[in-house]
Amino acid sequence: MIFESLPTTPRSEELVDKAFSRASRTGRAKSGREAQEAMLRTAANILADNLENVVTAWPDFGSDDETVLLPRDEREDLVDPFYYELADAILKMESETFRDEGGVDALRMSLSELSWASNQIRELRSEYQGKMRKTDADTARKHRKQAFARFADILDEIEDDLLRVGAARDALRDLPEIRPDEPAIVVAGYPNVGKSSFVNRVTRASNEIASYPFTTRGVQLGHFERDRIRYQIIDTPGLLDRPAEDRNAIERQAVSALTHLADAVVFVVDASGDCGYPVDSQLELRDEVERLFEAPVITVCNKADRSRDVEADAYMSVTEGEGVDDVLERAVLAVGYEPDIPPSRRE
Template sequence: MIFESLPTTPRAEELLDKAFSRAARSGRSKSGFEAQESMLVTASNIVSDNLENIVTAWPDFDTVDPFYRELADAVLRQSTFSRETPEGDTDGIDALRGSLSEVTWASRQIREIRSEYQTKLRNSNPETGRKHRKQAFARIADILDEISDDLLRIGAARDALRDLPDVRPDEPAIVVAGYPNVGKSSFVNRVTRASNEIASYPFTTKGVQMGHFERDRIRYQIIDTPGLLDRPEAERNDIEQQAISALEHLADAVVFLVDPSGDCGYPLDAQLELRDAVEGRFATRGTPVLTVCNKTDRSRDVDADAYMSVTEGEGVEEVLDLAVGAVDYDPDIPRRGSTPESASGL
């Protein structure tokens, strides 16, 4: 997963302490001009290199798959990252980009300070050289103080994103939708027959469940997202709406489960109304939505694309075959909406 390997972001005071303590050690073995220059170069290199590494560890969001880009933006807007963002400032990915840009600026400024004061040191006596080195250290400290909030925001963003489920935009994905208690989790468990990943998004009330299965040596992802596609659109907040927008980029097919018996606690009319809304939303990307009647051992009283009973093991494989056919995945052809970068994997 693209955010999983992001390193811990140091606080400004931690980075400064590290740089100055190593600089002091580097100067002990030297004297005069060489000692002051060694301390200057050591401290400035440690700070500028660490700041540069913080920025380069992050992916370029312009080349990130649209699923992860929109999902990351939604997560950041909902997480503690937002509380680190100044009131009235931009939010989400834009705020993160702003902080990364500030850190890049700081890294370059510190390199310029190093060059400026190296020249001053070469043209000064030992006592003046010591004053120049201390001036350089003070300016480095001021720059780190200036970006201290940006480092906190980057650290909060890293913490919010690093544990997202390992969804792979370059693999075909089937999203399972429908009201609660219609059998979505049971279906995912049944067709994957394995320990499925359970992970949480900050905007969902239950863990997102994801499993995998294979057909003709192609691995398919199958995903149940409780809290998103299980209630009418009017009941979702802006963050949840954006998360669904991310799913639109990911899904190659949607399996919408209905329970005509009503045992799930929701009348059939309401279930079909939600189905129609999901169809309308995913139709903009040409994503097929299959209506699947579950709990056929209790009722089949609905017009559906397929019928099954997960608890009885009836019709499950046929539903899975129908979903695979709807995906119509050809590994030699880039997926719908993918860029050359995402088609080759992240």
């Protein structure tokens, strides 16, 4: 998964203790000026390398929104727009650290600060190595202590950035892995209409099922195969029919999935009234989805064993196991995926 392998972010105090302790052991193996130089190199390298490793472990979010939204074939090294918008929403929703500071933008700023600190420490190492040359042991020790004090000041300065990056890692590490190169079917609709039940029925997913709004707090992913092609099927959070600017962070996740992922949309409607939302409101949301997104939209009436009082492309009852396969086949046809088949080799 894109964020799963991110390493634990150390605290500034942990890094300083690690670097200075290792430097002390290194210094005991030598004497005089050589010991001080060895301690300087060891501490600087540990601090700079650890900070650099934290930064390089993160994927590239791009430098601005225009860069992030380049066509897919022009931004192979950047985070897919789906992950960018989903990460931004989750950071603002899950972490108080980011709520007032700008989501992914705040994360990028903190990563930039860590990179700055790593470079500063390397520059100080070179500066003090130069000062130690051709000095006696006592003067070299003074220079080494000055360098260590400046190292500690730099780590104090980025303490909040390390905490911010650590919070981001904890919030994002369990995101599902969405593959932009595989066809994707997005399941959308109001809360409690049966989206998660449908996804669980046709895949190996095990999303939480319950009868309260916003059970699905994040994008959930399942897979199924047809004709040796693997399809992704994405269960989105419940969307409410209200202006985009009024949607909360959970709802924005669903909109992001629809915008960037959907090769087809299965829009689930509940005509029975059990979901708690009027059919007219559900259809208005369906119409909004059709207006905003280019992917074909299949209107599916779920709980059809209780009511079929709505015009739909297909009818099913997930709980009774009726019509589910037909809906899935309709979605596959709507995707119309044709894999690239390499030309056969000439004899």
